Amino acid sequence: MKARTRAATILLTPFFLLFTAVMVVPIGYAVWLSLFTEKQSGLGFGGTETVFTGLDNYTAALGDRAFREGFGVLLGYCLLYIPLLLAGALGLALLLDSALARARRFFQLALFLPHAVPGIIAALIWVYLYTPQLSPVVQAMEAGGIGFDFFSPEGALPSVVNIALWEWLGYNMVIFYAALQAIDRSVLEAATVDGAGAWRIAFSVKVPLVKASLAMVALFTIIGSLQLFTEPLILNKGTGSAVTSTWTPNMYAYTAAFDRNDYGLAAAASVLLALTAALLSFAVTRMTGRRKAGTARTPAPARKPAPARKERTA
Amino acid sequence: MTRSWSRTSRVIAGTATALAVLTACGGSGDDTANSTANKPNGPVTITFWGWAKGSKDVVDAFNASHTDIQVKFEEIPSGTAGGYAKISNAVKAGNAPDLVSIEYSSLPEFVSSGALQDIGGQFTEADRAKLLPQTVELTTLGGKSWAVPFDAAPQAFFYRKDLFAKYKVQVPTTWDAFKQAAEQVKKADAKARIATFFPDDPTTFEAMAWQAGAQWFKAENDTWKIDTTDAATTKVAGYWQGLLDAGLVHKNASFSPEWTGSLKNGTTIGYLGASWGAGVLKGTLPEQDGKWGVAPMPTWDGKPASGMLGGTSFAVTKDSKQQAAAVTFAEWMSTTEAGVKARIASGTSSAFPAATALRPVAKKAFDASYYGGQDIYALFEAAGASISPNWAWGPTTGTTNTTIKDHFGKITQGGPGIADAVKAGHDATVAELTKRGLKVEG
Numbered sequence: 002m003k004a005r006t007r008a009a010t011i012l013l014t015p016f017f018l019l020f021t022a023v024m025v026v027p028i029g030y031a032v033w034l035s036l037f038t039e040k041q042s043g044l045g046f047g048g049t050e051t052v053f054t055g056l057d058n059y060t061a062a063l064g065d066r067a068f069r070e071g072f073g074v075l076l077g078y079c080l081l082y083i084p085l086l087l088a089g090a091l092g093l094a095l096l097l098d099s100a101l102a103r104a105r106r107f108f109q110l111a112l113f114l115p116h117a118v119p120g121i122i123a124a125l126i127w128v129y130l131y132t133p134q135l136s137p138v139v140q141a142m143e144a145g146g147i148g149f150d151f152f153s154p155e156g157a158l159p160s161v162v163n164i165a166l167w168e169w170l171g172y173n174m175v176i177f178y179a180a181l182q183a184i185d186r187s188v189l190e191a192a193t194v195d196g197a198g199a200w201r202i203a204f205s206v207k208v209p210l211v212k213a214s215l216a217m218v219a220l221f222t223i224i225g226s227l228q229l230f231t232e233p234l235i236l237n238k239g240t241g242s243a244v245t246s247t248w249t250p251n252m253y254a255y256t257a258a259f260d261r262n263d264y265g266l267a268a269a270a271s272v273l274l275a276l277t278a279a280l281l282s283f284a285v286t287r288m289t290g291r292r293k294a295g296t297a298r299t300p301a302p303a304r305k306p307a308p309a310r311k312e313r314t315a
Numbered sequence: 316m317t318r319s320w321s322r323t324s325r326v327i328a329g330t331a332t333a334l335a336v337l338t339a340c341g342g343s344g345d346d347t348a349n350s351t352a353n354k355p356n357g358p359v360t361i362t363f364w365g366w367a368k369g370s371k372d373v374v375d376a377f378n379a380s381h382t383d384i385q386v387k388f389e390e391i392p393s394g395t396a397g398g399y400a401k402i403s404n405a406v407k408a409g410n411a412p413d414l415v416s417i418e419y420s421s422l423p424e425f426v427s428s429g430a431l432q433d434i435g436g437q438f439t440e441a442d443r444a445k446l447l448p449q450t451v452e453l454t455t456l457g458g459k460s461w462a463v464p465f466d467a468a469p470q471a472f473f474y475r476k477d478l479f480a481k482y483k484v485q486v487p488t489t490w491d492a493f494k495q496a497a498e499q500v501k502k503a504d505a506k507a508r509i510a511t512f513f514p515d516d517p518t519t520f521e522a523m524a525w526q527a528g529a530q531w532f533k534a535e536n537d538t539w540k541i542d543t544t545d546a547a548t549t550k551v552a553g554y555w556q557g558l559l560d561a562g563l564v565h566k567n568a569s570f571s572p573e574w575t576g577s578l579k580n581g582t583t584i585g586y587l588g589a590s591w592g593a594g595v596l597k598g599t600l601p602e603q604d605g606k607w608g609v610a611p612m613p614t615w616d617g618k619p620a621s622g623m624l625g626g627t628s629f630a631v632t633k634d635s636k637q638q639a640a641a642v643t644f645a646e647w648m649s650t651t652e653a654g655v656k657a658r659i660a661s662g663t664s665s666a667f668p669a670a671t672a673l674r675p676v677a678k679k680a681f682d683a684s685y686y687g688g689q690d691i692y693a694l695f696e697a698a699g700a701s702i703s704p705n706w707a708w709g710p711t712t713g714t715t716n717t718t719i720k721d722h723f724g725k726i727t728q729g730g731p732g733i734a735d736a737v738k739a740g741h742d743a744t745v746a747e748l749t750k751r752g753l754k755v756e757g
Contacts, residue, residue, distance in 0.1 A: 040752035043537045045427040045710040046457030052752075061750065132573050134582075154725050237724075238396065241514030241568035245721035259400035260713040261747065262428045264407075 028275065035059065035268035058269035067247040068270060072277075074158070074248055079226050082162045083219060089170050091215065094177035095203050109178065112171035120168060124235035127164045132240070152242030157233075161244070164232045173218050180211040220285045227278045230255070250274045358385045359640045362412035364402065366393045367465070367627050367666070368594050369658035370416075373648055376657035384640045394418055395516075395716070399425075406430040406632055413635040414645055417462060419453040419626045420518060420708045420716075426461050427710035427751075431630045435460040437642035445650050449702050450669040454628050462628035463645040464669040468589040469621045469698035470522055470612040473596055475584040476687070477606045478507070486610045490554060493613040497563035500584060510585045511577075512559055513569040514726065517719040517740070518624060519587065520555070520733070524548045525622030525706045527615055532709035539709060539748055541757030543741040550615070552733040560728065575599055587612070589624035590695045593665035597685045605684070609691045611698055619701040626669075656680045667695040711747045718743035 035058050039049040062068050093112060097105050115123065130136045131151035142149060151160040184207060192202050208215075230251040236244040237252070246260065247253040250270060258267035363374065363386050374388040389412065391398045399421055405411035417425055425431050438460050443451045450464035474486060482503035487493035497509040513519050524531070527547035533540040558564045565583055567574040577583040578600055586592060596607060614620045629645035631638050648654040655673045658664050659680035668677050678692035709715065722736030741757065748755040 038750070039428070041427055041710075042752065044457055044534050044539065045748075045751065045753050046423070046459070048429040049427070129572070132571075135573055135576055152724075154727060154730070239515060239568050239571055241566070241571075241724055243724045245724060246717050247721065256717060259403065260717045261711075262403055262424065262713065263747075263750075 028272075031268045031271055031275075033268075034264055035272050036265070038265045039263075054265070058265045059273065061266055062253075062270045062273060065253075067245070068250060068253050071247060071250040071253050075226060075229065075250065077158055078162060078229060078249075079223060081158060082165055082226065083222055085162070085166060086169060086173060086222060087215060087219060089166065090173035090218070091177050091208070091211075093170070093174045094181055095207065097174070097178050098181040098207070099199060099203070109175065112174055114171065115167050116169065116172040118168070120231040121235065123168050124164055124232040127160070127167070127232075128235055128240055131160055131236075152236075152240055152244075154243040157236070157243045157248075160236060160242075161229070161232050165229075169222075173222075176218060177211060177214055180214040181207055184210050220282075223285065224278055224282055227251075227274060227281070250277075358383055359637055360385045360387060361414060361635075361637045361640050361644060362387045362389065363414040363641075363644065364389050364391045364398075364412045365416035365627075365629075366391055366398055367416060367658075367664065368591070368598070369661035369664035369666070372661035373654060373658045376653060377644060377647055380653065384644060386644055394421055399713070402632075403428065403430060406634070409634060411632040411634060413637045414629055414631055414641040416465075416627050417630050419450070419464075419623065419628060420521075420712050422454060422462055422628060422630065423456055423708050423710040424712050425630065426456050430633055431461050432633055432635065432638060433459045433461065434463070434631050434638060434642050437639060438463055438646065442646060442650065445672060446669040447671060447699060447702075449623070449704050450626065450628070452704060453623075453626075453708065462630035463642065463649050465627045465629060465645075465649045466591065466666040467669045467699045467702065468591055468623050468626035469667065469695055469702055470526060470587070470589050470624055471592065471691075471694065471698060472610045472612050473586040473588060473592055474509075474608055474610060475581070475603075475606055476608040478581060478584045479608075482507075484509075486608070487613045488611070489617050490613050490615055494554075494558065494563065497558060498561075501563060504582075506582045507584055508563065508565045508577075508582065510587050511565040511567050511569075511574060511583055512555060514566055514723040515568040515571075515720055517716045517723065517736075519569070520551070520719070520723075521716075522589070522622035522624040523551045523555070523587075525703060526612060526620050527551050528620075528703060528705070530705050530707075531715075532707050534707065538754040538756055541709070541741060541744055541748075541755060543737050543757075548737060549734070552737055556733045559726065559733070566726075570595075578603075589626075590667035590698075591625060591665055593681075593686065593691055594663050595665075597665070598663050605687050607686055609686055609689060609694055611694060619697060620703065621698045621701045622706065623702055627666075652676050665691070667692070667699060709744065709748070710753075711744050711751075714747040715740045715744045 036053060036055060037051050038054040038057060040052045041047065041049050093108075097108055100108070118126075130138045133139050133150070139149075139151070150156050188206060188210070189202060192206050197205065228251060229249045233244045233248045234252060234255070236242050237246055237248065245252075246256040251274065254267045254270040254274065257263045257270060358381075361384065363370075365388070370390065371388055374386045378385055391401050394417070399417075402411065402415050402417075403425070411430075442463075443460070446464050447467045450467050454460065454462040454464050472486075479486060482500055484496045484499045484503070485492070487496045493509070500507050500509045521531070524543075524547060527550060529543070529545055529547040529551070531541065531543050531548070533542065555564075559566065565574075565577060567577065567583075574583065578586070578596075579602075586596065588595070593609060596603075600607075611619060612621055629641075629648065631641045631645075635641060648658070649668070650670045650673070652673060655666075655668050655670070655676050658666060659677050662682060665681055666677065668674060674692055674696060678690070681692065683689055683691055719736050719740035722731065722739045723733070725731050726733065726736065745755050745757055
């Protein structure tokens with residue numbers, strides 16, 4: 002027992018050291034920063050004085066319409082992006098799962114490839130494809146009678162969602178595909194023997210069996226969406242598009258720190274965003290955890306990767 | 316033996332560094348002590364961050380001709396493209412370079428955040444007298460001198476001579492004539508436009524307001540007076556809104572591939588820029604050699620008037636221990652013949668020096684054959700003299716310009732317009748100044 006404790010301590014120490022260094026300390030520092038504001042006097046040319054202002058930065062962030070609108074944008078983004086992502090990735094995975102063995106490997110790789118492109122490069126490529134007069138896509142659309150301005154206020158959200166889909170569809174497809182592959186083939190055979198067609202098998206057998214992966218992908222995507230930053234930032238810089246510098250809460254914090262030199266406000270906005278993410282993670286984990294406890298016989302922690310679990314039960 | 320030697324040398328080096336640091340901290344007024352302490356240690360090395368065209372050439376020329384000071388140049392993205400964020404972060408982190416490039420519009424913001432040091436002791440009255448007064452004014456804040464002005468950036472209108480002739484359009488001298496010319500261009504070629512509205516760049520719009528006589532930031536009795544609803548700004552905003560609504564100008568981001576592409580294929584045949592734009596066009600569109608001309612900015616009443624669009628100064632960061640060397644180098648770039656020549660002769664820069672006496676040098680060094688041999692420096696000279704001296708920048712340019720840029724991006728037909736963007740910028744500026752604890756009216 003003692004040896005086991007020692008082993009656990011030794012094995013866990015690196016984790017906790019790193020966790021403290023790269024998570025706890027920076028968050029603590031952000032909270033500390035968020036309690037101060039740099040005040041000036043006269044015309045402001047006499048240098049700054051750092052003053053403790055309590056929760057003023059938090060009220061300032063929450064009172065700023067631009068910050069609140071950022072959360073609205075995130076909500077709209079999730080509502081548009083997540084259904085498309087889940088449906089698209091699952092659809093492709095189902096197709097692959099029923100395709101020929103050789104075609105499978107090719108499509109798996111081809112669909113996964115965009116994910117290997119760094120987000121910033123993807124965004125730059127898409128900005129080019131969105132730019133009227135330069136983009137063959139826009140020109141083709143115009144020739145076909147569809148005029149769509151990707152940089153307009155209405156176009157901003159679909160533009161970003163499209164980039165995100167391009168990047169993440171293949172990745173999530175691979176997760177679903179792995180889960181589908183892990184389904185016990187005898188179950189599928191039984192369904193076939195019972196007279197179920199391909200569609201019936203897909204929607205009544207396969208999809209319910211990969212529900213856990215669906216929930217996991219949805220959870221990670223929601224949390225990931227809160228961090229939305231790179232793609233809209235590229236759309237903001239150098240395009241004159243309707244994506245503002247405070248479009249998402251993350252961008253708000255970035256702009257506050259680096260355009261406005263207001264580190265206190267930036268820290269407060271970041272802490273608020275982190276709190277939102279924590280609350281959301283907690284709520285979603287609880288929800289999915291409880292549902293599983295009710296339906297499945299073996300309640301598994303929601304964080305465990307779904308494909309692995311499937312393999313074990315199979 | 317070698318060991319003890321290296322230890323001794325280390326002690327000597329350490330002491331020397333400590334001494335240099337101590338004397339440098341002793342204050343800028345104590346020049347003699349500073350230089351005597353620095354000189355025996357061999358050359359002083361300073362680091363310089365900038366993005367202006369020709370900077371590398373200037374640094375090379377300086378290093379070749381100086382033994383006491385050596386400059387390490389690092390190119391950074393232009394200010395609003397991330398350069399300023401880089402500078403402020405470096406200052407916060409305590410590893411900033413000694414000398415940085417800052418445009419006049421952003422200088423007050425850096426001064427107010429305490430990122431720079433007062434260089435009045437090194438950059439004396441006599442040095443300042445060599446420079447265009449408007450630029451000295453823009454670098455003197457709160458009675459202290461914060462930066463060495465490099466160029467004045469009077470506005471100018473660049474246009475395609477060949478296409479203006481082909482479309483039989485007169486080069487406009489007033490804004491009314493400019494609108495007519497814009498209509499003629501559009502009529503002659505449905506795809507072509509006379510110029511571009513830059514939704515990503517509020518400074519171009521601000522220069523127009525400046526030219527019209529606006530005064531957005533006024534400092535009076537320790538109070539900032541913010542005024543963007545004056546007659547001049549309203550007039551300029553209305554005018555550009557009219558051009559946009561009538562589709563008489565393109566709406567593209569500045570220096571974007573889209574903008575460059577339209578210049579290349581001749582669907583944009585003019586550029587409302589500033590003196591430095593001559594070098595930019597030349598560098599961007601080498602194949603259009605000889606096709607461009609430069610004209611003074613159109614004005615409201617036909618009399619010469621100009622705002623300033625951009626314009627760089629050199630400032631010493633807060634923690635630099637090498638103020639003397641940094642200012643020496645900055646002054647060399649701004650006020651010596653060799654410095655100005657090295658930059659312009661690089662072929663990429665058409666900077667209009669703030670140093671009045673050096674304009675003939677710049678003119679001689681700039682190869683104007685791209686503009687058909689036109690005397691563009693004479694034109695800049697006249698425009699520079701007409702820069703309205705009333706404009707000042709406030710300490711919240713970052714907030715003001717980011718907000719206006721955000722709202723420029725939202726401009727749509729029938730939706731929010733330029734005036735709404737200016738209003739939003741105004742409100743954000745007032746809120747920001749208030750948050751910092753400064754007195755504001757407006």
